[in-house]
Amino acid sequence: MSADSTPLADELVAVSARRERLRGATWTLPSTTRIVTIANQKGGVGKTTTTVNLAAVLAAHGARVLVIDLDPQGNASTALGVPHHERISGSYEVLLGESAISDVVQQSPEASGLWCLPATINLAGAEIELVAQERREFRLKEALTAYLSTEEAQGFHYIFVDTPPSLGILTINAFAAANEVLIPIQCEYYALEGLSQLLDTIERIRAHVNPLLQRKTIALTMYDQRTNLAQQVAQDVQEHFPQEVLATIIPRSVRISEAPSYGQSVITYDPGSPGALSYAEAALEFAGRFGGQHGS
C-alpha cells in the first residue's frame, strides 16, 4: 500500500485542507454586541472550555471580547490567565452592587482584545445573599447596561457569560442579561438528560424576563469518534436541533484539557493541535450565525 493511501496520510490531507479553508475564511464582526450565555446545568460538559476557546479565537481574529465568569469555581478566569483569589473584586461585587464592571475587569494575557470579569470563591455566597435583594434576577443586566454605556466599553463585539452547573440565581442573571444562549452538549451517555428542563427554563425566561433571549446555538463537545455512543448522541442532537447545532464537533483531546493548567486557551497552548483547529472552526461558524453582521 502506498504511503499516501494510509488512514494517517488521509487524515493529514484532510487536516491541511481544513487549515487551508480557515486561512482563506472571512471573519465577520457583529454590528451590535452579541451577549451570549453559555449554560447547561449538567456539570463538566464543556461550558468553560467552550467559552474560553471561542473567546480566544474570536479575539485573535480582531474581535473585542469580554468573558464574564459567573461560576464560583472561577475556571474561566483561571483558563484566561486572570488572577481571581479571594481579595480580588469581580463578578460577586458587581452582582451585589459594590463595584462597577469597569473597576474590576482585567485584560487576559491571551489576546489584546480579550477581557475578563473574574469570579472568586466569594461568589458561592451570592445565591443566598441575592435572595433578599430587589430585582435580583437583573443585577448582571443592570451592571452590564451601565458598563456598555461607558466610553471604554464601546466596541465590544462579544460578551460571553460562563455559568455554574445549576439553574440558580447566577444562571438566571446570565440569561436575563443575554441575547443568545450557547448550550454545550457532551457526546456521552445521559447527554440529553436535563436538556428539556434547560430549554423549558430558557423559554420561561424568554416569556417573562427577557424577550430578547431567542437565539440558541448548540455545540457538541468531547466527541470520541471511536465510540458508537458518541456518534449516536451527535446524530440524535443533529436530528432534533438541525438549526441550532454547529456542524463543527469538538473532539475529545488531551491538549484541550491540559491548556487551562497553563492559564491558556488551546489556541495559544498548542495552536497546531486538532482541538485548536476544531475550536477555530466552531468560532468561525459561530461568528457567521444569525446574519445581520458586517465584514470587518
Ligand code: ATP
Ligand atoms: P462545570 O459544570 O464544572 O463548570 P464545564 O461544563 O464548564 O464544567 P469544562 O470545565 O469545560 O466543563 O470541562 C470539564 C472537564 O473536561 C475539564 O477538565 C476540561 O478540561 C475537560 N474537557 C473539556 N472539553 C474537553 C475536550 N474536548 N477534550 C478533553 N477534555 C475536555
Ligand code: MG
Ligand atoms: Mg465550568
